[in-house]
Amino acid sequence: MASGTITIDCDRCKGCGLCVAVCPQHVLVLDQDCLNARGYHPAALVDPSGACTGCALCALVCPDVCFAVYRAPVRRPAAV
Numbered sequence: 001m002a003s004g005t006i007t008i009d010c011d012r013c014k015g016c017g018l019c020v021a022v023c024p025q026h027v028l029v030l031d032q033d034c035l036n037a038r039g040y041h042p043a044a045l046v047d048p049s050g051a052c053t054g055c056a057l058c059a060l061v062c063p064d065v066c067f068a069v070y071r072a073p074v075r076r077p078a079a080v
Helices: 018-022 057-061
Strands: 004-008 028-030 043-045 067-071
Touching: 004 043, 018 028, 018 057, 057 067
Parallel strands: none
Antiparallel strands: 004 067, 028 043
16 A cells, blocks of 8 residues: 655645545645645645555645655555
8 A cells, every 4th residue: 555645835835625525535724724825724634644645636736836745655565
């Protein structure tokens, strides 16, 4: 199973919610407790169980280029 994570440039985010809608793992939310420098509620990663796969759909749909996606390499069993 693929695993990954993301970082979000919160000051660039305008809180449009496109990333939240497209995330297949449902690990993105709009942070209602925070306002960024432009006065928007930015997207936030809420992933305590490590469900993010690094699929990059959030980065592809983001109109403000707020996401950096990191994907862990898949380890394959050694050939015998």
